[in-house]
Amino acid sequence: MNSPAFLSDIQSRKTARHHDHRHRALPTSSNPISFADNDYLFLSCHPAVIHAARQALAEYGAGARAARLLAGPCPEHQKLESALASWKGTERALLFASGYLTPLGVIPALVGSGDTILMERNAHACLFDGAKLSDARLRLFSRHDLTTLKKSLDATLALKPKGKILVVVESLHSMDGDIAPLPEIIRLKSEAGAWLLLDEAHAGGIFGEQGAGLASELGLTSSVDLQMGTLGKSLGSSGGFIASRDTIIDHLLNEARTFLFGTALPPSAAASAQAALSIVRSAEGDQLRQKLKQNIRHFVSSYPSPQSGPIHPIHCGSNSSAASASQHLQELGLNVPAIRTPTVPAGTARLRLSLSARHTQDELAKVIHALKNLPLS
Incomplete structure (x- = not known):
């Protein structure tokens, strides 16, 4: 523990992350409505x-x-x-x-x-x-x-x-x-x-x-x-x-x-x-894919998105804007993560909204309303 160069480098990196609004920490609570994961057909709980x-x-x-x-x-x-x-x-x-x-x-x-x-x-x-x-x-x-x-x-x-x-x-x-x-x-x-x-x-x-x-x-x-x-x-x-x-x-x-x-x-x-x-690969899988496609169509018909799949980026520009937007949605009970550098290039920070077959019409309506009224800075 007598090598200060290691701790100095760790601290300087942490300071830089905070300055650039890209420091991360594990969440301590979860919201009931998640648009954050990739469980597109909700089979993890089948x-x-x-x-x-x-x-x-x-x-x-x-x-x-x-x-x-x-x-x-x-x-x-x-x-x-x-x-x-x-x-x-x-x-x-x-x-x-x-x-x-x-x-x-x-x-x-x-x-x-x-x-x-x-x-x-x-x-x-x-x-x-x-x-x-x-x-x-x-x-x-x-x-x-x-x-x-x-x-x-x-x-x-x-x-x-x-x-x-x-x-x-x-x-x-x-x-x-x-x-x-x-x-x-x-x-x-x-x-x-x-x-x-x-x-x-x-x-x-x-x-x-x-x-x-x-x-x-x-x-x-x-x-x-x-x-x-x-x-x-x-x-x-x-x-x-x-x-x-x-x-x-x-x-x-x-x-x-x-x-x-x-x-x-x-x-x-x-x-x-x-x-x-x-x-x-079964008929049930076909039904789940159809439900996912219905949710995608519902979302893109109500919120402007050029994508036809389950992943929809909501561009915010800066790391701080993305983090603030994600926090605002958290306070509304919606988990929509902020994606910042180095995951995406500088200047392209965004919210990443991921749709699933499990989402209900009420959940989609709630997130669409929240996104339309999002205070992006």
């Missing part, structure tokens, strides 16, 4: 999902005990991976302990110092962290700026003709709520001989037949090299996965460090995700 978790807890215990290559086979992991591969229309799938850990293992296993990653500029932090760990050359493009993507692909081919190129894109953007121009991105990456890692974390369960995602909805599954997904949003559990060809999954099983060296997903989380996936 009786069948909870029952499956309880059964797995009783049979396998609370944890996975070790990494999968050490602990031995777990039927819940194997059944879920098979179901995910079927859902995604791929040969195999591989589970990771969290959605965040998935690209941290996958990206460095695919590209290295002689390769290039072309990533959308406002991609999720886990994708950036995976890219940094890979030591590959990183170039950014705006997700709707296909001209820049084309130029970057061409320049990379000229500069590093023997290097691999990995394009990384979110299908439904986690903070902006818009949909990527997937057909055009696939055309460009195919022309360049690049691979595409498509993050379907927020689109899974919502878009496509049986909620299989945006690639499925557009009939482009076979053109996506790797589909990344999560168990912690529409599937109401926790964990992450990658779905792809058998050869690729076998490679990742041997090379993805966050799979090799991390304790596996608890069997109860896998069991609950499998129960949720069965619902997502």
